[in-house]
Amino acid sequence: METQLSRTVARYERVLANVADGIYGLDAEGRVEFVNPAAVRITGRPADEQLGIDQHELLHGRRPDGRPYPKEECPVWRALRTGRTVAADDEVFWRRDDSAVPVELIAVPTVEDGEVTGVVVSFRDLTDRLAAxxxxxxxxxxxxxxAAQRALSDRLQQALLTPPPEPDHLHIVVRYRPAAHEAQVGGDWYDAFLQPDGATMLVIGDVVGHDSDAAAAMGQLRGLLRVLAYDNDEPPSATLTRGEHVARGLAVSSMATALLARIERRPDVPVAGTRVLRWSNAGHPPPLLLSPDGSTTVLATKPELMLGVDPDAPRSDHTADLDDGQTLLLLTDGLVERRGIDLDQGMDALRAALRDLGGVPLEELCDTLLERMVPVDGADDVALIAVRAHPEDRPRPAEAGPNRLPPDLAAPVA
Incomplete structure (x- = not known):
C-alpha cells in the first residue's frame, strides 16, 4: 500500500513538473504550500521565495494599472471563502522584475470533513494569445x-470612366478591370470624346501608385486633358505639354504615363475608307493595329518622358492610317506586363492572343482578350480602348449598335 502511494505521489509530481500551466497550492490563509516549475518560470520567482508567503500579496495585489487589488475581490480568495470553484480570464500576476503577465486562472478549493483547507490554483500565461x-x-x-479605400477609389474610377461616344462609322468599346488584391487601387484611366469638328479623341493613362491618392490624381489628370483637348486642333504633343504646365500650376504633382490620340478624316480626300490616327506617347505602352485577318502592327515609337517629370520635355507626334475593318487598341501595362516578363514579351503574347480575333465583334474581342491575357488574381489594374473602323459609304453595322453622339453633334430630328 505504501509503495502504491509512493508511486501515485511520484506520478503527480511528474505531472506538476511537466505541465505548461503554472500551479500553486495554497493553505486556508492563502499562503503558498507548493509551486510547480511552470509557475516559477512564468513569474520569475524561485520557489523558495514563494513558499509560506501570501500569494495574493506577492503576485496579485495590484491591478493592471497598478492600483491596489483588494483581497476580498480576488477570485482565489473567493474560492477559499465560499468553497466553490472560481474561474477568471482577465487577471494579472506580477513577475519578480515587476512586469505584469496576463493570466487566466481557475481556483479549486480543497475540502476536508466539510472544511475548506486550501485551494489549488492553475493559471496560464496569456501573453502570446493576447498578442495574437x-x-x-x-x-x-x-x-x-x-476594403473601404478600395470601394471609394472604385466608385471614383467608375464615376469618371464614362461610356464612350459612338460616332457614325467608328465603334468604340472600353473595358476597365481592377486589380484582384483589395488593397491595390490604381490610377489607370481611359477617355473617349468627340471634338466639335467631329474628330474622335482617345486618351489612356496610368498614374504612378496604388492608393486613393493615385485614383484622385487620375481624376484630375483625366479632367484636365479632356478640357484642354476638347476644342482645339493642336497636335496631341502640344496638348500634353500644355497639360503638364497646367498640372504643375495647379499642384497636380503625380507622375503618369499617358497616350493622347485623335482619329481624323483626311481633309483632302472624299469618303474613301481611310482615316488618320495621330498620337503622342508619354512613356506609355504603344498602340496596336489589328487587321481583319488577325495580323497586328505595334505602333512603336522612340520612348518619351512620362508626365510629371519635366513639363518642357520634348514631345513628338506620330501618324498612321486606320483602314476600314482595322481595330485600334490602346491599353495600360496591366494587360501585358507580368512578373518575370518584359514589355516586349508581353506585347508578343498580346499579338498571339489576337490572331483569331480580327473579325469577331468588338465587344467579344475585348472580353476574350481580357480572359486570355489577365489572370484571375491580376496584380494590376487594366484599362483598354478598342476602336474599329467601318466603311463610311454603307450603313453602320448592326453589331456596332446605334450611334451615340453629344447633343451638339447629333443629327437634328426631322
Missing amino acids: RRQAAELQHLAQQA
Whole structure:
C-alpha cells in the first residue's frame, strides 16, 4: 500500500513538473504550500521565495494599472471563502522584475470533513494569445480600411470612366478591370470624346501608385486633358505639354504615363475608307493595329518622358492610317506586363492572343482578350480602348449598335 502511494505521489509530481500551466497550492490563509516549475518560470520567482508567503500579496495585489487589488475581490480568495470553484480570464500576476503577465486562472478549493483547507490554483500565461488576438484585430482593421479605400477609389474610377461616344462609322468599346488584391487601387484611366469638328479623341493613362491618392490624381489628370483637348486642333504633343504646365500650376504633382490620340478624316480626300490616327506617347505602352485577318502592327515609337517629370520635355507626334475593318487598341501595362516578363514579351503574347480575333465583334474581342491575357488574381489594374473602323459609304453595322453622339453633334430630328 505504501509503495502504491509512493508511486501515485511520484506520478503527480511528474505531472506538476511537466505541465505548461503554472500551479500553486495554497493553505486556508492563502499562503503558498507548493509551486510547480511552470509557475516559477512564468513569474520569475524561485520557489523558495514563494513558499509560506501570501500569494495574493506577492503576485496579485495590484491591478493592471497598478492600483491596489483588494483581497476580498480576488477570485482565489473567493474560492477559499465560499468553497466553490472560481474561474477568471482577465487577471494579472506580477513577475519578480515587476512586469505584469496576463493570466487566466481557475481556483479549486480543497475540502476536508466539510472544511475548506486550501485551494489549488492553475493559471496560464496569456501573453502570446493576447498578442495574437491584437494582431488579428489589427489585421482585420487594416483589411477593413483597405476594403473601404478600395470601394471609394472604385466608385471614383467608375464615376469618371464614362461610356464612350459612338460616332457614325467608328465603334468604340472600353473595358476597365481592377486589380484582384483589395488593397491595390490604381490610377489607370481611359477617355473617349468627340471634338466639335467631329474628330474622335482617345486618351489612356496610368498614374504612378496604388492608393486613393493615385485614383484622385487620375481624376484630375483625366479632367484636365479632356478640357484642354476638347476644342482645339493642336497636335496631341502640344496638348500634353500644355497639360503638364497646367498640372504643375495647379499642384497636380503625380507622375503618369499617358497616350493622347485623335482619329481624323483626311481633309483632302472624299469618303474613301481611310482615316488618320495621330498620337503622342508619354512613356506609355504603344498602340496596336489589328487587321481583319488577325495580323497586328505595334505602333512603336522612340520612348518619351512620362508626365510629371519635366513639363518642357520634348514631345513628338506620330501618324498612321486606320483602314476600314482595322481595330485600334490602346491599353495600360496591366494587360501585358507580368512578373518575370518584359514589355516586349508581353506585347508578343498580346499579338498571339489576337490572331483569331480580327473579325469577331468588338465587344467579344475585348472580353476574350481580357480572359486570355489577365489572370484571375491580376496584380494590376487594366484599362483598354478598342476602336474599329467601318466603311463610311454603307450603313453602320448592326453589331456596332446605334450611334451615340453629344447633343451638339447629333443629327437634328426631322
